[in-house]
Each structure stands twice: as C-alpha cells, then as structure tokens.
Amino acid sequence: MSKLSTVKAGDALHEREFKPNHVQLFLYNAALWNAHRIHYDTPYATGVEGYPDIVIDGPLMGDWLTQAVVEWLGEDGTLASISYFSSGGIESVPRLIT
C-alpha cells in the first residue's frame, strides 16, 4: 500500500538526525559560493553579529527537511512542493532532528 494513501496532515513522517560540523558548513557554502561570514567566520559571527557560534544556513536546514520527506516517500511518489520557515538563527553545532 502506498504511504501516501494512509498519511494525513499533522502525522510525523520520518526522523533523521543530522550532526553538522564546521567542515560540512565550509563545504556547503563553498558549493554555493556563499561568502556570508556568519557561516564560517567565528570571530565575526560572535563578535560582530552576536551569535554564540557560526550559524547553520537556513537553506541547508531546508535541504535536510526535504531529505527527511524524500527518504520517507521512497518510490511511492515524487516531491511536488515543500515549504519551511526559520524561526530564528541556529548556531553550529547542535543536533537537529527533522
């Protein structure tokens, strides 16, 4: 039976734990060509912008959300639309579960 036939709004789909580190944030921002200093420059992120540490990119967390959905969905369908909103900056390197 297709997963889509039983799921309803509000159901928890799939848990996946991500443990980002500074190397991953460097590689991600290099892949984008994103030079925003809050993502790799600790003295700038803490001293100038007032964050406790460097900040995980919002779109990276958005990607993790899509991974949780796509991995749960498997071959039962195709991702047609997704929306997410950050409620605040998340500093490296907490455990994040989507």
Next chain:
Amino acid sequence: MTALLTPELLSHIGNASSPREELVTRRDIRKYSISTDQRLKKYLEGDEAPPMFHIALFWDVVEMDQLKPDGIPVDALVPKFPLERAMAGGSVIDYHRKIYPGDELVATRILSNMFEKSGRQGPLIFCEVTMKIETAAGEPVITQKITRIMR
C-alpha cells in the same frame, strides 16, 4: 505599519532580474550532495539533482570586491534597506520537473513583496523574491518564493 518601508522602497516591488543560464554538471551535483549529507545513491553519484540543488546552481557568483563586509553580495534586485543584518527566513518551493546532469536551465528572479513586522528584539523587514526556473526550451522546472529577513 510602514515606518521603515518608504514609498520609494516599496516601488521596487515587481522589479525583475535578467534571466541567468546555468549548465548542470554531475560534478556540481556530487559536491552539493556530499555537502548536504545526502544518502541516496542517485544523488551522491550525480545521476539526479537533490530537490534543493537549484539553490547552489543559481547562487550569485560574484567577484570578491562585490561582497559587502558581511560577505553577502550586493543584490541589484533588492534596494538598500534601513536594516542591514540579514538572516534566512524561509521558502515555498513547487517542483515541476527533476534536474539532471546536462540540463541547461534559466532562472529569472522577481522582487515579489516586502513588508515589516515587530520582532522580539525590534523591527524586522521581510523581503520576498520569487525565482522561476525553466529549461532552455521553456519547460517549467521549479518555482521558489524565498523570504529573507533583515533585522
């Protein structure tokens, strides 16, 4: 409430960027997939792009002297706001077609909305940009509304 967003700033709503073309390569898909911790083989080997790959494909590639002190490039589409510290807000993404190596894609960005709200630590400006991605032949690929917050 329009204390920060003057009529002049609001007049920029509806501005559009010139279309940008990019070629999708297997190498770029692989680099993106590894950096985002993908687990599916089709993404890690670059046979198909993960759903958020277009973010990397169409991130502005600018020279270093075009970066502001915070490392963000000057975006000609968006006016200078009275609040300058930027943070990611969110996205609404509609997928029309998957992306594969060899695809030639075209993206157009439109400044679709801006408004302000009061946050816990002061005023916030929300700036919405809608990006439409199509194939070179005009087939819809992705539509994304991106919200950026200035504080």
